[in-house]
Amino acid sequence: MDSVKYVLAEQDIPKFWYNLQADLPEPVPAVLHPGTKQPVGPDDLAPLFPMGLIEQEVSTEREIEIPEPVRDIYRQWRPTPLFRARRLEKMLETPARIYYKYEGVSPVGSHKPNTAVAQAFYNKEAGVKKLTTETGAGQWGSALAMACAFFELELSVYMVRVSYNQKPYRRGLMENYGARVTPSPSNETAAGRAILDEHPDSTGSLGIAISEAVEMAVQDDHTKYALGSVLNHVLLHQTVIGQECRHQMEMAGDEPDILVGCTGGGSNFAGMVFPYLGEGLRGGAKPRVVAVEPAACPMLTKGRYAYDYGDTAHLTPLVKMHTLGSTFVPPGFHAGGLRYHGMGPLVSHATQLGMVEPTSVDQLETFSAGVQFARAEGILPAPEANHAVAAAIIEALRCKAEGTGKSILFNLCGHGHFDIQAYMDYHAGKLTAQEYSEDEIAMALAGLPSVG
C-alpha cells in the first residue's frame, strides 16, 4: 500500500490534440481587431503567428493530428506518469483517493514544452527564422528556448525585469539553450521606452513584456511571436495531458469525481480538464471541475468577463475573458506563472457556461500544502502547482469530514527546483497572506475598452 505510478508506453502518446471548440454548446466569442474592433480574420493575425497555428486558433475540428516530428520530441518526456498519492492520503487520514498527473519530468521541469515544441515546429515549417516571447518567472521562456534549440530557431525573450534580477537561474537556463534574454521594460522597443520614460525604475510586468515581444515580432517577415498560455491553440496543445490521464485512470480502474488544476492563463488546467469536459458534453461522465487561482490575482473569482487587451500597450487583439484589467499589477507573490491579468478565453467561456467551479487560495495555504506534499510524496511542487495541491487537500479533507471516499485528480504541472528561495522564505516566516486590492482592481476594470 504505497504510492503507485501508472506508466504508459511510448505508443500511448496521444496522436491528436483534443479541441474543446468542437463540443461547446455555443461558440467562444470572436477575437476583435484592436483598431477596428471587428472580428479578426486569419490575415490580421499573420504578422504574429504562422498560418498552421492561426488555423488551430479558430478550428472547430474535434481532433487535430499531432505532427510526427512533434510527437518524436514529446517522446523525450511523454507519456508523463500519473500517481496515486497513497502516502499523502495516509498523512491526511482521508477516505478520498488522490491522484496526480506529473508534468515536471520534462527537461525544463514543467508542462510548457507541450506547446513550445508544437509552436516551434509550425514556425519552422512556415520558414520563420526567429521567435520573440515574454516570460515572467521563466518556465515558459525556458521551454521555448529548448524547443528553439531543437528546431534551430533564434529566440529573443523579454523577461519581466524583477524576475530577471531576482531569478537569474531561469535566465541562465534560457541562455544555455542559446536564447537571448532582455530585461523588460527595455530600450529596444517603443513600448518599453514609453514605460521607462514615465517610470525609469519600472520592475516590469507580463503585460509590458508582451507588448515588447509583439512589437519586435511584427517588424519583419521572418520573425513571429509565441505565447505560452491563454490562446486557444496553446491550450489545445496541452490536451495531451488530459488524454493521457483518461487512459491512466482507466489503468487504475478508477474515474475522477473531482478534477483540480491551477489557473494563470489556463494552459495546464485546460490541458488536463478539456478532454474530460468534452467527454461530458458528448454525454459522458461529468466530474466536478475546480479551477484554483491565487487570492492575490483572482481573475475568475473577482474579475469581469469582458473584452480586454492581452498587453499593457494595447497592441494585441481584444479577447473576451475574465480579466482584472490590463493595467492591474498583482501584489508580489511567489507564483510567477499565475500573475497575468487575463484568463484564457476558452477557460473563461467554459466557466461562464457553468462547467468550471472557480476558487482561490491564499499563498500561505499553498506553501503549507506544498511542504506537506513534498514530505509525503517526495516531489517538491512549483509554487504555481501548490495551488492545485492545496485545493486537492481541501477536497480530500472535505471527504474525510463527510466520510465519503471520492476520487480526486489534480495536475502537478511542474517541480519547484527553481523556487527553493520561495520555500525558504515561507519557512522563515517571510511570506504573508496576500490580499488583492479591491481599489486597484476597480480602477483597472474601469479602464476596460467599451466593446462587446
Next chain:
Amino acid sequence: MDSVKYVLAEQDIPKFWYNLQADLPEPVPAVLHPGTKQPVGPDDLAPLFPMGLIEQEVSTEREIEIPEPVRDIYRQWRPTPLFRARRLEKMLETPARIYYKYEGVSPVGSHKPNTAVAQAFYNKEAGVKKLTTETGAGQWGSALAMACAFFELELSVYMVRVSYNQKPYRRGLMENYGARVTPSPSNETAAGRAILDEHPDSTGSLGIAISEAVEMAVQDDHTKYALGSVLNHVLLHQTVIGQECRHQMEMAGDEPDILVGCTGGGSNFAGMVFPYLGEGLRGGAKPRVVAVEPAACPMLTKGRYAYDYGDTAHLTPLVKMHTLGSTFVPPGFHAGGLRYHGMGPLVSHATQLGMVEPTSVDQLETFSAGVQFARAEGILPAPEANHAVAAAIIEALRCKAEGTGKSILFNLCGHGHFDIQAYMDYHAGKLTAQEYSEDEIAMALAGLPSVG
C-alpha cells in the same frame, strides 16, 4: 528518426540488487579497524550502521532481495528511462549509437535516492530514530532528507561550509523535507572544534564533514550514520540502474560496446556497470568500461591503491582504495559530487583487476559537452554527469574518425537545475582548466597510514 525513450513497466523494477562480490575472481581486500588495523567484524561497524546494511557490506550472495517497502518507494521514479540520443548523434555526425540512462527523474533529480531509501528502511527496521550524514553540493543530503521524511527518521546533515554558504538552495530543499543542516566544520563536535581552533575560517571538506557526522552517530544507540557513496552496500543499492539498462538495451535490440560513467565515490558508475561486469565475469559479453573522473581530483588516474581513512579525523575504518590521501583538498571546481579523496573499494578493486579503464577530463571540456548535450537532447546535465557526457562524446568522435559504428551507453546521473550558476560562470568565461597539484597530492600521499 528522433530521440527514442525505452520505458519499462512498474513490474520491471528489479527485485534484487546485484552483488559484484559474488563473481569477483579474487575477493576485495578486508576493511581494517582504525585502532587495531586488523580486519573489522560486524560488531565493530555496529555503532555506525544497522546489521542489515553491515551484512550487505560483506555479503558474497549474488542476488540480495529488495524489500517490498523499498521497491514501493522506488516506484515513484523507477524504472527510469533509457534514451537513444539521436539528435546528439546527428549533431556530432557520428556513426556511433549513443544511449543514456537518465536518473534525474527522481524527486531530488539524481540517482542518490536509490540507496537513501534503502538505508532509511534498514535503519527504521532496526529501531534507529535518527541518522547523521555529510553532504558536499547537497545531492546526497537532499536524497537522504527525502528518504527520512518517508520513514519518519530524524536527520542531521553536516554540509561542507563553502557549499552551505554558496549553495543555499540544496540546503533549502533538505530543510523543506524536515532535515537539520549544519555548516561543517561546526562547534558541535570535537572534530569540528579541532579544525576551527586551527583554521577559524575553514571552508570545510567532505572528509571533515564525515568526521563530524560519524562522531555524532556513535554517541548514542538510537543514532546511526549514513554514507552516500564509496561503501559496498551503497554501490550495491545502485545496481538497479544497470539491471534496468540491460533490459532496456534488449528492448532497443542493441548491446553496449562501451559503458561510460563518472566517478566520485563510484556509486552511479558502479550502479550502471556492475551488472555488466558480472555478466562478463560469468562468461557473457565484455564491453569496454570507462570510468571518468575530474582532472582536478584524479583518484584512479593519479592516486595510489592503498589503505586509507575515509575522513580527515581518522575516525572511520581503513579501506583499500585508490586515494589521493585523506588530507588532499582538490582545487575549487563545479562538480561537488566528485571532490572526494577516495574511490569505492569495489571500483578500485575492479580497476586493479583490469576490468575498468580510468580516464580524466578537464572541467572546461565537461561544460562544453554539457551545453552541447542540452541543446541536442533538452536535458541539462548536472556538472558531475557532464564528465560522462564528455567521455561519451570523445568515444563517439573516435568512432567517427575510425568510421566504426559502436554502441555507447552512459549514465546521466542527475539534472543540473541546481547548478545553473556553474553554467553561467562557464558561459561568462569564468571557469578555468583545473589542474591538480602534483605537490599537494605527493604531500597527501606521504601521509597515508602504513598498513596493507
